[in-house]
Amino acid sequence: MISIGEVKITDKNASAHRFGDGMRLLILLLALGPFISAWAKPNIVIFYLDDMGWAQPGAYGGKLAPTPNMDSLVANGVRFTNGYSSACVCSPGRVGLMTGRYQSRTGHDANVGREGRELLLSEVTMAQHLKPAGYTTGIVGKWHLGDTSPQFMPQARGFDFAMGTVGNLGEGEGPTFYRDNELLPELDGAPITSPIYAKEACGFIESNKDKPFFLYLSFNAVHTPHVASQKWLDKFQDLDRRTGAYAALIAEADEAIGTVMTKLRELALEENTLIFCISDNGGAAAQAEQMGLRGSKWFVWEGGIRVTWIAQWKGTIPGNRVVNDPVIQLDVLPTALAAAGAEKPKVELDGVNLLPLLEGQEEKLAPRELYFRFGVQHAVRQGDWKLVKASQAMEPMLVNLAQDPGEQNDLSAAHPEKKAELTTLFDKWNATMQSPRWEDKRWNGEPRRQGEKKKRKNKKADAE
Structure with missing residues (x-):
């Protein structure tokens, strides 16, 4: 028997009290379980730049435009010097990013734009993998994986929130923009889209701050048209018009990344967010900073497939590291799924989980080959x-x-x-x-206009 002041508690009563305390603790843990589980799952954010030169960010040696926000990701994360995209043009690279599988598995070697060229419905996107793991999913920006019917649009491919452009700005005859499953002919503020996307992305984060989310922020920048807000054009007015517009476009996209990062910090979410910043292929513009790499977009030379490749998970990934191991955008999906504690996909993936390397548990990746095919x-x-x-x-x-x-x-x-x-x-x-499902004559290295000129010449000759 235990005596405490005037209160006498028998050993039997003490045991009952301890049992009751334990039950209350268990009930509390069960009640908090979903919240603890949600916090244990990191948010996942992908900043996906379009047509940006490998060395465009200052952290890679770029000099044309300041990129403090991309450089901050490097300072707090890992910069890969041998980062790749499995494609040297836009749409195929996005297939690889979204599926973790070589786009050649489905013959998706070239860009979309008409019926029969969509991401096959048999392929499973990152959003579709993450939703069963408890994630709310959002895409803001360029889709470029098919818009010929609603079944190919983002919301049918696993995204809860979706807005942006179906493809490249100003290309094609149909509507350029989408929100949810609705195609729109116009978007207020376009064609300057980086600040629009930043605002939409921040709204998505705010709405989902209390649960794990996946945000795919897919910029139109720095693809043509090279347009930017006047405040950024003014900052580069000493450059020639084309170079200044390109520099302003880069700087404004970097500002948009900074806007999203500021939102994450305001909500105390940065330390619980795994972030990737990658370009979809190598530089396309003459002004792209490539640091001597041969070729550009449209080629499997290094200039077309080596890309900016950054990862940050503050507090989990040691910062300010440079890794020379070759990595590829196919690695993003298995890495994200591992971080999320998601089930292992039933389909075969071509990328690998980079978490052991990123967290410093492994010094190098296991040897492997990386493959590239563009027709x-x-x-x-x-x-x-x-x-x-x-x-x-x-x-x-x-x-x-x-x-x-x-x-x-x-x-x-x-x-x-x-x-x-x-x-x-x-x-x-x-x-x-799979063999390429359609042909793009540009993959033989001919400039588009030259190819079109030859085509017109041949038609004229046939007519004569």
């Missing part, structure tokens, strides 16, 4: 070696990227065995892929 063009990277064929008539070229990042020296004659090995690897991989 008649193809490439394969293995370690520092790369086999590249950048046009239909070109004999595949072997380069060592550690010694020759500009891909100027063909080492085929000096290392025939390595060329044969990479050729066999690509052929074996390609045999498991």
